[in-house]
Amino acid sequence: MAEFVAVGDAHFTDSSGSGGLSKYVQNPDKMVADEIRRGPVKYARDNGISNILLLGDQYDGPRASYSGQRELADVVRENPDLRWHAILGNHEMYSEVPENGHALELFDQFGLQNLTIYTHPTDVKIDRAPVRFLPYPHLDFSDRALNIFHNEVYGSKSDSGRTVKKEGMNRSKAVAVGGHLHTGHKVRNTYFPGTLYQNNFGEQLPKYFAHIQFNSVADHEIEFINHDPVYKLHTVVLSSRADLENIPRGKKNLVKLVIQDGADVNASDYSAFSNIVLIKNFRSKEDLRAVLTEDLSNAEELVVRVDDFFDVWVESLDVEQSMREKIVDVRRRVLNKIVK
Structure with a gap:
């Protein structure tokens, strides 16, 4: 045999x-x-x-x-x-x-x-x-x-x-x-x-x-x-603030976040999760179905880079536009110092 x-x-x-x-x-x-x-x-x-x-x-x-x-x-x-x-x-x-x-x-x-x-x-x-x-x-x-x-x-x-x-x-x-x-x-x-x-x-x-x-x-x-693989991929749908509890922690639990338009959440609610690597939005059940299977159909994903995530977070802040611009400027100056 x-x-x-x-x-x-x-x-x-x-x-x-x-x-x-x-x-x-x-x-x-x-x-x-x-x-x-x-x-x-x-x-x-x-x-x-x-x-x-x-x-x-x-x-x-x-x-x-x-x-x-x-x-x-x-x-x-x-x-x-x-x-x-x-x-x-x-x-x-x-x-x-x-x-x-x-x-x-x-x-x-x-x-x-x-x-x-x-x-x-x-x-x-x-x-x-x-x-x-x-x-x-x-x-x-x-x-x-x-x-x-x-x-x-x-x-x-x-x-x-x-x-x-x-x-x-x-x-x-x-x-x-x-x-x-x-x-x-x-x-x-x-x-x-x-x-x-x-x-x-x-x-x-x-x-x-x-x-x-x-x-x-x-x-x-x-x-x-x-x-049992070391890294695991999780897709988490956010329709309300209560769904934030479904986001797993740990750097080896990689998360794709799918957010319903109009959900009572903003970027600051999940910005502490460094293991979120993708963010997508949906409006309808048809949209959700497409978003949940798009990676399998296309074998490629929309990667949310740090810059993109930061821009979304800044835009979600309830502050004057001038304050947003100051925040962006501070980040730019800090990163420039790190690079130097």
Whole structure:
């Protein structure tokens, strides 16, 4: 019986610095590497498992950042007795043809003998079990093997909860474990363990990785293993002052604040919460529904920077405009002194 630990989309940063929680935390690549260490790697060691599967989108773009490459390489290098198997995801490729470039190209130069990267569909046997590796966009499942892929299948669920039902999509009942979708779920015999941490606001907890035991299609077991990420993303809706109590404290509880127009709150009421990283407004139930799912649909958020937050707070103050201007001027002079 072959055993594996499968890890979904890690999203280490790309060359632009985008990826994972890079908008909100320092050293985002180290954060991701540490999640892999204390979750999947520890579980593999505790349970005598020697194979770890990386299900694609190890990186957020087709050119990996230096820190992203270093952190993933360090995790692999620290565990030479574990065998790592990685497939390409859509984020990591310039096109559907890997020869046009992808994020894992340089790993061939790192001398990591325990890492195998699959850029094309490949059939192998691991501990006598048949495995088919299917990097993005391939979906040619084998009905005799464990299929490792990065894509959607008919009936799978997007992170916003929408069921994917497109004409011509894969409806196979073959045994498969896939990346690409961040929320853990199963459809037919296809398992999506999801990610180790919330990449976007709106992604739900809990988070998972997968423990796979596979001998044959008739003799296998796949289990989702709960993983508790260090950083958690919370969306808090403010319709009244009483809702302020719902804002969690702690720098590792990152908050998206969604404020109803006309709510009896102003910026000074929540300015003490340094863990608020996004602020949005809504007028109607339709607006609220859109705001709650926009990060999942667009995979990008409106970042509220300190300057923006300060401007909102100043405008909310019940003082003369001349006093607002003085406050802005004092802040400017203090910051200038700090910079000097």
